[in-house]
Amino acid sequence: MGPRTEQKQVVLVTGAANGIGAAVAELAVARGHRVMLTDVDEVAVVSRARSLGSRAAACVLDIRSSEGWTRAFETADAAFGHVDVLVNNAGITHTGVTRDLSRQQHRDIVEVNLLGTITGVCTALERMTAQGHGHIINVCSMTSFLPLPGYATYCATKYGLRAFHHSVAIEERDGPLDFTIIHPPSTRTGMLEQEKADPACAVAFAEKSYAPQQIAGAVVDAIDTRPVEVVFPPLAGRVQRIAGVFPRLMRRVIPIAEARGLRQRERLLPHPGAGAGR
Numbered sequence: 001m002g003p004r005t006e007q008k009q010v011v012l013v014t015g016a017a018n019g020i021g022a023a024v025a026e027l028a029v030a031r032g033h034r035v036m037l038t039d040v041d042e043v044a045v046v047s048r049a050r051s052l053g054s055r056a057a058a059c060v061l062d063i064r065s066s067e068g069w070t071r072a073f074e075t076a077d078a079a080f081g082h083v084d085v086l087v088n089n090a091g092i093t094h095t096g097v098t099r100d101l102s103r104q105q106h107r108d109i110v111e112v113n114l115l116g117t118i119t120g121v122c123t124a125l126e127r128m129t130a131q132g133h134g135h136i137i138n139v140c141s142m143t144s145f146l147p148l149p150g151y152a153t154y155c156a157t158k159y160g161l162r163a164f165h166h167s168v169a170i171e172e173r174d175g176p177l178d179f180t181i182i183h184p185p186s187t188r189t190g191m192l193e194q195e196k197a198d199p200a201c202a203v204a205f206a207e208k209s210y211a212p213q214q215i216a217g218a219v220v221d222a223i224d225t226r227p228v229e230v231v232f233p234p235l236a237g238r239v240q241r242i243a244g245v246f247p248r249l250m251r252r253v254i255p256i257a258e259a260r261g262l263r264q265r266e267r268l269l270p271h272p273g274a275g276a277g278r
């Protein structure tokens, strides 16, 4: 961990039109940072940036595109002079068990969550090393510790991202950059809504979920404190981390969690006719 800094930073956030990325952008601006919001959804990201005032700007970026990454950094340089912090947040899922997803859906998840994020890290490494400072924050997932049914390829990308992240951070230990990885639990965004619609993802509802603003708090705090790794929430996160180390324990405990998730999910679903007669 580097020394704590309270300086106002220029932050480039991916997947900033919605969910956790949008909440990170909003909180970062509220704390005085300047933010380049990027997203594959151009209309949504431009409108989100406009709502945040003059310390925010927007740029379209599909994180799968290497040229797109270069353009996004150049746009941030033009707007704010440089980029101090990259929040590599964009990610997707396709819900369903492995045998039900198409080969293309498996490929999409890997191309966005793993290859897209790696491309961003490589771009940031080059540019931030040249400017002599920088901080790369990767938004990963608790599934990077714990394989879950209904999330096979998603989990694989997050396991892969964690391994990539720490490998690079160790390679770069004598350089000028800081590296932080943050693992959110179930968070109430469009992604979780998508999962709620599919019983294959029931395990996501076994534990309580969090608001995107709570995760944004951990991400934006990390801009100042530069921790190596953040599991959120700290205690439940540690339990899941340990469970992931023991395969026999996982095989026993995860189906129990999944059954609990199915029950909790049932309660969250809208029930046609509920409230009739009132």
Ligand SMILES: NC(=O)c1ccc[n+]([C@@H]2O[C@H](COP(=O)([O-])OP(=O)(O)OC[C@H]3O[C@@H](n4cnc5c(N)ncnc54)[C@H](O)[C@@H]3O)[C@@H](O)[C@H]2O)c1
Residues within 6 Å of the ligand: 014, 015, 016, 017, 018, 019, 020, 021, 038, 039, 040, 041, 061, 062, 063, 064, 089, 090, 091, 092, 112, 116, 139, 140, 141, 142, 183, 184, 185, 186, 187, 188, 189, 190, 191, 192
């Ligand atoms: N929501 C959860 O329960 C949860 C839990 C753990 C980790 N995460 C991780 O947090 C991150 C944000 O997730 P979220 O829940 O806010 O999702 P979300 O679906 O609410 O928002 C994701 C944003 O990323 C954008 N996006 C999708 N593909 C893109 C691409 N190729 N290039 C650029 N932008 C793209 C979307 O347009 C959207 O604005 C993801 O990496 C996700 O894996 C989410």
